[in-house]
Every structure is written in C-alpha cells, then in structure tokens.
C-alpha cells in the first residue's frame with residue numbers, strides 16, 4: 158500500500174488545509190518525506206513549545222520510557238508526576254498549589270467545570286463569545302467560536318450561558334468602551350438568565366485563541382475577578398493555548414495581575430506528548446469529592462517526564478523572555494507590512510500569540526484572503542494557521558525558541574504570500 162492509499166483509510170473528519178506527509182521535525186522546522194523543509198509557525202496548534210524534538214525533552218522521554226511507561230494515578234504515585242508538581246509550584250501564580258493531571262485540553266476543561274460545580278454546589282457556567290474549550294459533549298456546549306464545532310450535534314448540554322468577549326476590533330470601538338459594554342452585558346446575564354447563586358463558574362480564555370487571538374483590555378480580567386469574588390463564583394482561566402510561556406509570561410493571567418480560582422493548562426506543557434493539568438488552591442481542591450473524577454491515562458509517566466524537561470528547557474534557554482522579545486519583533490514587523498497593505502485591518506497579540514486580521518474593502522471579514530494567504534505561504538514552505546469565527550485572521554504561533562532570523566523569514570514569506578493571495582482573490586471575482 159502506498160502512502161496516499163493509506164491516507165484514504167484515515168477519517169475525513171480531520172479537515173486539512175494541505176496534505177503534508179512529514180518525516181521528522183527539528184526546532185522550528187518540519188521535514189517532509191522528500192526532505193523538503195517547512196518553517197513551522199503552527200507548532201501543531203501551539204503544542205511544540207520548545208521546538209520539534211528538543212534534545213533534552215527527547216532524552217527525558219527515552220529515559221522515562223525505559224523506567225516506567227504507565228503508572229495509573231489511583232494505584233501508584235510515580236516520580237515524574239511529583240517532579241512536575243514541584244516544577245509547576247515554581248511557575249503557577251501563588252496561592253495555587255494543588256494539581257490534577259489529565260490528557261487533553263477538553264478533558265481538563267471538563268475537570269475544571271466539575272471541580273467548580275462541586276466546590277460551589279452550583280451548576281451553571283458562563284463562557285464568552287468566540288471561545289474554544291474543546292470538542293467533547295460538555296466542552297462543545299461551551300465552545301462558540303464556529304458553528305462547525307456544533308453542527309449536527311445539537312441540542313447540547315445545558316447550563317451554559319454566553320457573554321460577549323471584549324474584542325474591540327470586531328465591535329469597532331476603543332478598548333474602554335468595549336470593556337464597559339462587555340461587563341454590562343455580563344452583569345445583565347447574571348440578572349436575566351443565570352443568577353449568581355446558580356452560577357458555578359465564569360470560564361474565560363485570558364487571550365482568546367481559536368476565536369481570533371484577541372487580547373482583552375487590561376481592566377477586563379480584574380473586573381471579572383471582582384465580580385466572581387462578590388458572588389462566590391469560580392473564575393476559571395483556560396490557558397490551554399496561552400499558558401506555559403506562550404504570551405511572554407508563564408501564564409497570560411500574569412499580565413493582568415489577577416489569580417484565577419482554577420488555572421487550566423495543556424498544549425505546550427509537554428512539547429507534544431498528551432498532557433493537561435489544572436491548578437487550584439488546596440482548600441478548593443479538597444472540595445472535589447475523592448473518586449468523583451479521574452481517568453486511566455491522566456498524568457502519564459512519560460508525558461509528565463516530558464513536561465518536567467519542557468519546563469527546565471524553557472527556563473534554561475530563557476524561552477519565556479525570548480517569546481516576549483520575538484513577539485514584539487513579529488508585531489512590529491506585521492505593523493510595518495500593514496502600512497502598505499490595507500487588507501490587514503488589525504495586528505494584535507502578546508508574546509508569540511500574534512494575529513493579523515484581514516478586512517475586505519467593504520468591511521467584511523476577509524475569509525478568502527486568509528485561506529489564500531495560508532495556501533501561498535505553504536507553497537513557500539511556511540506553515541501558517543487561520544483563526545477567528547470567519548477564519549478572518551492569520552495566526553503566528555512559532556516555537557518559544559524561535560530566532561530573530563526565523564521571524565524575519567516568516568515575515569518576508571508572509572508578505573509575498575499575502576501579495577500573491579490578493580491577486581488570487583481579485584482574479585476569482
């Protein structure tokens with residue numbers, strides 16, 4: 158059977174922008190079966206934070222694999238999990254000091270919501286417009302970034318209420334007006350649809366991910382913290398995509414000065430091995446009835462060893478600082494490109510979570526241009542992903558160790574790809 162014959166046996170539910178058969182990855186690059194090199198600014202959707210196959214992470218995985226592959230968390234306590242808890246204590250905001258591990262972003266969000274429900278003895282959850290929290294039954298109900306994630310699966314789990322995310326460019330307002338409007342709508346929701354005493358948690362991405370890489374105005378999360386404190390509602394920060402150094406701090410909430418009740422992390426934590434975790438205060442974690450949640454594979458020994466090595470490598474190579482510095486270079490570069498290209502309506506982001514949003518001359522989100530740009534970039538060996546409800550933005554998620562030269566390469570290719578894509582889009586009119 159040839160490779161392409163085998164591909165036909167994979168489920169088409171995995172939608173693809175391109176068909177790239179990869180052989181290996183190294184640092185910021187992926188290599189296909191013929192040895193062609195691609196600059197990977199997708200990071201497998203924000204996962205390969207230390208770059209592909211970081212030697213320290215690979216070594217830790219190999220060593221742990223030879224010692225113990227699986228130690229089920231109810232049955233044994235394995236050493237990589239303890240080392241990981243120790244490492245995380247040093248990087249999560251204080252006073253979060255207790256951890257639960259599972260395998261994926263959606264699973265850990267489900268866990269966070271279950272914890273909030275036990276801790277408050279309330280049921281309802283408030284999420285935000287444009288959010289992405291996963292594809293399981295419960296997380297699908299909390300995901301509002303695109304209809305495709307719900308299409309054909311409705312009606313979904315109840316008890317989920319949606320407030321507007323402070324996405325200033327979408328509304329066309331300044332940061333203050335946007336923040337004020339969104340907070341008013343949230344308060345209105347607590348009066349009109351889910352009373353505070355029925356509301357277990359407010360679940361938010363501190364930087365909106367799939368919904369468009371939107372950084373909320375600086376007063377927004379502190380206002381949410383205040384509202385939650387006033388009503389005994391748990392504040393859950395979904396840092397599945399924004400956590401572990403991505404935004405130029407270990408966690409995006411650090412930019413806001415607030416500490417959530419539950420902090421959720423996944424993607425970048427183990428450089429590619431499936432692992433997710435949540436952090437909360439011990440006193441809160443003790444309200445989670447023992448035995449009421451868990452899982453066979455959660456906190457896998459090899460994945461935990463990879464996470465420990467990931468955090469060590471990020472620290473040793475100062476990748477958080479690099480993410481902050483290279484992110485600024487990337488944003489400046491994009492803003493420069495924007496001056497001669499009115500199709501780029503907005504450039505935004507923080508650290509290495511950066512987006513350029515395309516707006517058509519008539520003011521609508523320019524989906525076709527995003528798709529054409531990503532396709533043209535791919536032809537030039539640069540991998541870029543889209544984001545936003547309309548796929549109206551290109552997002553840039555390079556590894557945290559990306560160099561200035563790689564950022565410059567990506568900017569150059571992006572500019573050429575966009576110019577060519579503008580021609581493509583005009584030609585199809």
Ligand SMILES: Cc1ncc(COP(=O)(O)O)c(C=O)c1O
Pocket residue numbers: 202261262263264266289290291292362366367395396397398399423424
């Ligand atoms: C913010 C956020 N939360 C949750 C998830 C779900 O994670 P997973 O795909 O690992 O289930 C994602 C995935 O993109 C995400 O970006």
